Amino acid sequence: MVDIILVIPPSPDHRKIARFSFQSFESKGSYLFQPREYLAITSCLKPGDGAVFIDGTCDNLEDEDFFCQLQETDKGDILFFSLSNVCWDSDYDYFRKTVKLFPDMPVYVSGDIFLDMDFREKILSDCDGVVFLPYELNLEKMAAFRKTDVESLPGVSTKSEQNVFSDPRKITKVLEGSPRHELFLKPGYRFPFARHKEFATVVTAYGCPNACSYCGSSNFPPAVRSHEAVLREMEHLADLGIKELFLYDLTFGFYKKESIPLLEEMKRRFGFSWTCFTNHQVCTPEFLELMYEAGCHTIMVGVDSTRVETLKNYKRSFRKDKLESLIEKANRLKMSVCADFIIGLEDETEDDIRSTINYALKLPIDFASFNVIVPTPGTLIRENLKKKGVSSADLTNFDSLGHAGNIGNKHLSGQRIIELRNDAVKKFYLRPSLILRRLRKTSSWKHFTIQFREMLSLFAKSFIRTKNI
Structure with missing residues (x-):
């Protein structure tokens, strides 16, 4: 049996930010999409496996309530945490505070920002892997990752230079x-x-x-x-x-x-x-x-x-x-x-x-x-800007609404x-x-x-x- 904890942090100023691995965005209205990747992760659970889901954005949680819910989660074998290029600074701060509450638990992250190798390299010093293909996960192997000699996991990047994608046109x-x-x-x-x-x-x-x-x-x-x-x-x-x-x-x-x-x-x-x-x-x-x-x-x-x-x-x-x-x-x-x-x-x-x-x-x-x-991670637009000398750090916190400005x-x-x-x-x-x-x-x-x-x-x-x- 495997018990997982799925976490989405609160968004700055309670903005409706949807975090996805291919492109995150702020809602242009009052809508908020359900977390597509987390849905896929739960499809990898077996009968008898457990799951807890805490969404600080959807539930408009203040910091105290968010961390209180985390602390009340008394069991889990894997922690999943979702981050975004749209609000990287805020998300990363919540992430660092969250992992301190679960020092012995394997931690995996997801988010569009990790299509940028600079950020993938940065986050892998703080977690066990980056989830890119959530429908391929082997949760038992992920839970035991720290205790085994396994170097790769299905659908997960455990090294910054690792490519988990197959032929992009092959179905x-x-x-x-x-x-x-x-x-x-x-x-x-x-x-x-x-x-x-x-x-x-x-x-x-x-x-x-x-x-x-x-x-x-x-x-x-x-x-x-x-x-x-x-x-x-x-x-x-x-x-x-x-x-x-x-x-x-x-x-x-x-x-x-x-x-x-x-x-x-x-x-x-x-x-x-x-x-x-x-x-x-x-x-x-x-x-x-x-x-x-x-x-x-x-x-x-x-x-x-x-x-x-x-x-x-x-x-x-x-x-x-x-x-x-x-x-x-x-x-x-x-x-x-x-x-x-x-x-x-x-x-x-x-x-x-x-x-x-x-x-x-x-x-x-x-x-x-x-x-x-938007200079979305993993796009030609972002790579062209980086070639012109713009740093990856200066390309965060933008989205298609223009809340934080535009390039x-x-x-x-x-x-x-x-x-x-x-x-x-x-x-x-x-x-x-x-x-x-x-x-x-x-x-x-x-x-x-x-x-x-x-x-x-x-x-x-x-x-x-x-x-x-």
Whole structure:
């Protein structure tokens, strides 16, 4: 038997910061995603194994309450701690104080910042390993790591130069196992597109099949779960009374050998309401219709920029005709669409950014997520800045909202990029036509209150003090 302790520290000023290994971010509204990697870790538990979960961010814990909960955790064989590039200074301080409470317990960390070798080397002097592939873990070996001569662990980097990733384009199969969702059904987790307040996160495939070099997820090889395993997980969620799902694949539908039979069974057996990320290159109109029939009401798609030359430089594949065809089909099905945009990519001028914003205003979509450029660990953007002499330490605490400022590009200051992003938010969301469109698509009073809360928080966060480098 193995007992694990999963820890997420409080965030500075109670900000809604989601910590992931591929890219962490601050919520642009009042939502907070469930911890995808911790869900995967609990799927590695065996019957009889135990788990305790403490989330200082979700539960808005003050320091005293956070450390009190830790001290009340009287048993455990492994401690997992999640950190972020977005609030590294704060997270690392909590981490150092936490490990002092458990001096004899093996400690493993996760977080996007450890895609940067400088920080991976730093943290490995304080812990036993960095988790990158949480669905591969052997918890028994991890618990005994300090007492054995084992030098490597599945899915874990135990040395700074160690590469745990396989061929980034090779698809692997994930071993069977279901997360312990009961641990993560906290009221502090909120999903912005949900039609029901309580939701659960389901992952059918880890990693990403795309190679976009401005995104940290391109480092993670695709790993696919069988549709049978996912359906068993959904049966459990239905028994728990869950009606809303977030299918948190980075590109849902890229491996149709599993996703098509999954959707067919979801359509036949369940009545879930759900949302997912997908891509216009893999989600055909026919596939989207099957998603809709299986309960999908909202899709999130990446547009990023209208400057095709810039996207090509980052290995981003973009076809405007396919994107618009997908959005048109979604509108015919009365589905909602959220499009993601990046403001301030390298080489982009203000005119380029305004072109992207105008395209967002032109598209018949329901939501737009405008993200300022970020030197995310594991991306070409960060590596280029380091080659220019910027230290890794000076590239922490930034995120796509711009709360802590922005790096800027060769044409625009960080301050100007944030101003353009905030201007885009106002232009997009204050249109009477969009407000009317959203009211028409509101399915219930509860749905309306969720949407209204997110809108208020979005505007509150679009007027923030910033810093630049």
